Amino acid sequence: MEIQVMKNILGENDRLAAENQALFAAQKVYVLNLMGSPGAGKTSLLEKTIEQLKDELSLAVIEGDLFTAKDAERIDRYGVPVIQINTAGGCHLDAAMVQKAATKLDLAALDLLIVENVGNLVCPAEFAVGEDDKAVVLSVTEGDDKPLKYPLIFKESAVALINKIDILPYCNFNLAGAKEDITALHPGIKIVELSCATGEGVAEWCAWLKARVGEKSS
């Protein structure tokens, strides 16, 4: 009976996600659903991405958090349109929340919309929000066992960002092994090693993202 309920909720979410996708397609906005554990570095990566791309692309951000507008305040400093969604305890964003937030943005003026999901390596992967691609951020401090323990999010993501590579020497993290596991779960996935502290890998990530935005707008 619980499974039946889950199916109904996901079915309704899929319907709204398809509506969002049609809306974003009509406005030629590329949408990225950015996911990862609490503290993986999603907002820091967003800051680096905005620094690198804001003169080339028209972009906006939707921030998802249980409570507070801390992340939106961080993005607002860059002069980029940002909408904060507070889920009030909810463990993921869903298509309905993103649909409502998107009405507050001038989609026609945008090339790129990044949706930063609630910090959670499990539930966000189950709920499409109308994105073109999902991305997962995994920091080396979280441990190299995480891809096999949380496989869905790696299977669903077009790109895996291995973050905090600057503190790899202080962590017991098998980088080659983690990359092998990610590729085994999702052959063909793009993997970028990066550090928001040093900037390493940010250019490679932004080049990938820019190419994806270009494919959508052309």
Added chain:
Amino acid sequence: MEIQVMKNILGENDRLAAENQALFAAQKVYVLNLMGSPGAGKTSLLEKTIEQLKDELSLAVIEGDLFTAKDAERIDRYGVPVIQINTAGGCHLDAAMVQKAATKLDLAALDLLIVENVGNLVCPAEFAVGEDDKAVVLSVTEGDDKPLKYPLIFKESAVALINKIDILPYCNFNLAGAKEDITALHPGIKIVELSCATGEGVAEWCAWLKARVGEKSS
């Protein structure tokens, strides 16, 4: 309508959690529900705790993961009874899962049962499993903004363990500020700073845990 469903599921969980609590009380087993983000260091802390306490207390572990038995294998090396629950995608343990796993343990012989929840800073806090106390592990690599962004888990926990204190110099983490936020959310909460890498703080944590186990068995 969705809220109604949630209430029903939680109501059923509360009923089963109360059953578990009665079972554990009858056997005088103290039960800890250990929670935290993926990679916060829950299993490493368990390993250190077992090393310190296994000659003094009779203990067992229930491991919760979406997939794999990696964590149970780590615990099994210490010669401690361990049951692995695989939630197959589920984002938290619930009372029914723990009830089923507990039937495989000799509860009458135990002083302490530690339930390591799925790595997730959100959902596990909502589902009691029949525990005496909840504990949350937060690593300094996750960022000092996490208590205010994920308040429920800190409000629910009797103890907050600030882990990976050895790499504090390499992280941008305001320790005093994080502790203030945790205490503001939950006045009276026990906070322990620790490092599973260096062993710092482990004795303080184990002393707290041993005292709680003692209160239950007396």
